[in-house]
Amino acid sequence: MKNVLICGAGMSATDLISYMLKHAEEYNWQVTVGDIAVETAKRKIGGHPRGKAVYFDCYDDALMERYIKDADIVISLLPPGMHAAAAKIALQYKAHVVTASYASEEMIAMHEEAKEKGLTFLNEMGADPGIDHMNGMRSIDAIKKKGGELLAFTSYCGSLMAPESNDNPWGYKFTWSPMNVITAGSAGACYYKNGNFRCIPYHTLFADPKVISVPGFREFEAYENRDSASFRKKYKLHDIPTFIRATLRYPGFCEAWNMLIQLGLTANNYNIEGSENMTYRQWVASYLPEAEDDISLENILADRLQIERGGPLHKKLLWTEMLSDRPIKRVHGTPAEILLDLLLEKLKFNEGDTDMLVFYERIEYKLKGELFEHVSHMVTKGVDHWHTAISRTVGLPAAISAKMILNGEITSRGVLFPWVAEVYDPVLDELAELGIAYSSYDTKIKYSQYH
Structure with missing residues (x-):
């Protein structure tokens, strides 16, 4: 029996899991699906006798090692920066690796050792890249x-x-x-x-x-x-x-996305101190000139971006509720994280x-x-x-x-x-x-x- 470990059960993993389980009996595979959200993994396995869901945290080296050491192949749909960490453990325990992400320099550096051990570490096997x-x-x-x-x-x-x-x-x-x-x-x-x-x-x-x-x-x-x-x-x-x-x-x-970039709302390299005590309106206002002559914040936003007040682009930005009094829940978040929390609801796949x-x-x-x-x-x-x-x-x-x-x-x-x-x-x-x-x-x- 060959042991298949799928790391990650998120939005991109459903058909990967289904395919491996569909062929598990034919090729004598045991398929383990690891995710921090175990219930999601269980749901995607759907009670298949050849499947097992486990709690898997890619930021816990000991936990990763527990499951990778028994695998014949590791299929990683982890965050891009974590593929190499999983691959290092796979290298130690002589397991093949497949990822759907761009290969990092750290991953590429494993080439000679993987080759010597008779292992295939196949990268960029998704949509784009893939x-x-x-x-x-x-x-x-x-x-x-x-x-x-x-x-x-x-x-x-x-x-x-x-x-x-x-x-x-x-x-x-x-x-x-x-x-x-x-x-x-x-x-x-x-x-x-x-x-x-x-x-x-x-x-x-x-x-x-x-x-x-x-x-x-x-x-x-x-x-x-x-x-x-x-x-x-x-x-x-x-x-x-x-x-x-x-x-x-x-x-x-x-x-429209260029407007968010110009405002600085997509930056992910610094944190907003006390973000959890702010509303989205207060947060966005911190990037804009101070109000003068009773001009509304909505119009200050349009003027700052040099777009038509009340025009299609202005309306598109306001549709996100970036100037609403909705409280920010993210503690000490980066601008990108704060923006993400807002857009997760507005741009939800229903x-x-x-x-x-x-x-x-x-x-x-x-x-x-x-x-x-x-x-x-x-x-x-x-x-x-x-x-x-x-x-x-x-x-x-x-x-x-x-x-x-x-x-x-x-x-x-x-x-x-x-x-x-x-x-x-x-x-x-x-x-x-x-x-x-x-x-x-x-x-x-x-x-x-x-x-």
Whole structure:
């Protein structure tokens, strides 16, 4: 019998848990699901005889060791900063590891030891990162195989509400780690365009989104995502002139979110002393000029941001109740934490809501002296409130790859990533069987979009 330990039973874990339990009898697995919220883990196991829920706190090393030491594979959906801590224990007890997050330097540093011990530590096996990597590399390798010269690679992904559930002014609800949404982009973004290295600092990242039209669906706006430049090397596109990875949102989101950034409300690097004794109105007022001539705080907010008083953007900000007399409950919180507590209710993913993941990839390449574009796109919706699109697209790639490692179908060892055919071909093929598949086409074009 093989022991599978799933660390984390949150919003992205439902389909991962379901998949591993579905195949547990067939492959003789015992599946343990650990979470600080044991009842959530129990609910997602649903009484399955091969499943067990346990209390698991990733900030308690002794508790992590208790469960990791008996595991053959650890599938980590922990907070991104805690994957390496779990992996270190897995390394000690010779367990494989799968994560759905970006690999940290600490994780990458385990490569040689994991390889020597015959272990696979497979990272970035979610949606973004994950599915986007795999489809991108499948497209790149196919173009290279037929002799194409790649000139531009752009990849976009967004976790959004389906149109039928897009019923608030922001066009957004939390379907995955809310704090990650609040702090998204805080490190700025870097990418290559027309052979030039470009950087966008956080305070301007959301100020000028690009318009992206997904074939057969609709237009979205996009902001550049993290350090795209580093992925040129990872994708073996060392000299490609244009390489951009970006995040999709409904039109209007970026402009409004930029206002929160300009106010300073998304900062997570300092604390508000006595925040628990303040109202949201008092807190936001602390960032604004002092009132003069009986001007209302609402109008001071608009003037400070140089937006129209009572205009659509002003109304969108006030809809959050940031100027309400609601008391702040967070003790000594950072601005990001205080904002999070407010938006958790306003941007709540409600029963009956449907989410979706939107992927869009566009590649320009030359073949036999002619210019082509390759476009891949996918819109996949959630099944219900638990089996969401984010749960399916994050959990299923991790689950499929874990199965492959346990069954000896992935034989490479060390710290690995999904941009190799050994991983991306079988995982994408099985995802397609589960209804998660891209549509793609290649078209001859006259001009590049980037010149």
